[in-house]
Amino acid sequence: QVQEWKNEGSKRYMCTGRPGWLTVSLRVGKYKKIHKNIMINLMDVLEVDSERRIVRVEPLVTMGQLTAHLNPMGWTIPVVPELDDLTVGGLIMGTGIESSSHIYGLFQHTCVAYELVLADGSLVRCSPTENSDLFYAVPWSCGTLGFLVAAEIKMIPAKKYVKIHYEPVRGLQKICEKFTEESKKKENSFVEGLVYSLEEAVIMTGVLTDEAEQSKINRIGNYYKPWFFKHVEKYLKADRTGIEYIPSRHYYHRHTRSIFWELQ
Structure with missing residues (x-):
């Protein structure tokens, strides 16, 4: 498609042909109506290399x-942004960012x-040791340097559950201090703050853990469960701490069902 664009004289800007309704956004990309749309229907997991953990x-x-x-x-990736429909290309x-980003x-x-x-029209691979200038320029470039067609991502061992500790905090200064304090603790796999006012x-x-107290398992992703942010708010209203075990995949996608209502 890029070669075709070149043969046409390279007269228009190129952009991905992905329609706006497929994106996790309310934005209408009007520029797509006048630019050369390059269709990149690449949506497969190509390889899982357990030896290299890639x-x-x-x-x-x-x-x-x-x-x-x-x-x-038995694998996961270190940073799993929590909405189901977020794509690797968009995140690169x-x-x-995610609660493991600390x-x-x-x-x-x-x-x-x-x-x-x-x-x-050339296909280029880049890494910290190969075309490194391009590798470090790609993130946040919004597609201005080329069309991403594949990425290699680190993997880490997955576990069955995430043991979550909920703690209400009041006062802006205390909120900031508590979040900073917990982010510095290496034993915390995840740190997240939901701010209600x-x-x-x-x-x-x-x-992350493979062991769980059965009575405290919360499969928060099930369709009949309350939205995650409303569930968390119960600890604030009751002014109490709590511990739960959330199945890992339920935790990774805990905000998927509620994200647009959560903006309230």
């Missing part, structure tokens, strides 16, 4: 798809290589 995927692989593929194999070309950084920091088609929040810390 998964190679195409750019339209989603977080929901990736965890569904890796978790039964834009950015991605350990692993942004989504881009878990990637070890990218493959791109450049404007001259300028002075009220619930700080959650999580640890």
Whole structure:
């Protein structure tokens, strides 16, 4: 498609042909009506290399798809942005963050290589040791440097549950201090804060585990369960701490069902 664009004289800008209704956004990309649309229907998990602890995927692989593929194999990726439909390409070309980022950084920091088609039609692989200038420029570039066609991402061993500790905190200063304090603790696999007002929040810390108290297991992703942010709010209203064990994949996608209502 890029070669075709070149043969046509390279007169228009190129952009991905993915329609707006497929994205996790309310934005209407009017520019797509006048630019050369390049269709990148690449949505497969290409390879799981257990020895290197690397998964190679195409750019339209989603977080929901990736965890569904890796978790039964005993693997996960270090940073799993929590909405099912977020794509690898979007999280690289834009950015991605999650409650494990205090350990692993942004989504881009878990990637070890990218493959791109450049404007001259060439296919280029880049990594910290190969075309490194391109590798470090790709994140946050919003597709301006080339079309991403594959990425290699680190894997870590998965566990069955995330043991979550809920703690209500009041006062803006105390909220900031508590979040900072928990983020510095290496034993916390996850740190998250849900802020319900300028002075009220619930700080959650999580640890990956294979063991769980059966009476405290909460499959929060089941369709009949309350939205996660409303469930967490109960601890704030009751002014009490609590501990639960959430199945790992339910935890990874805990905000998927409620995200647009959560904006309230």
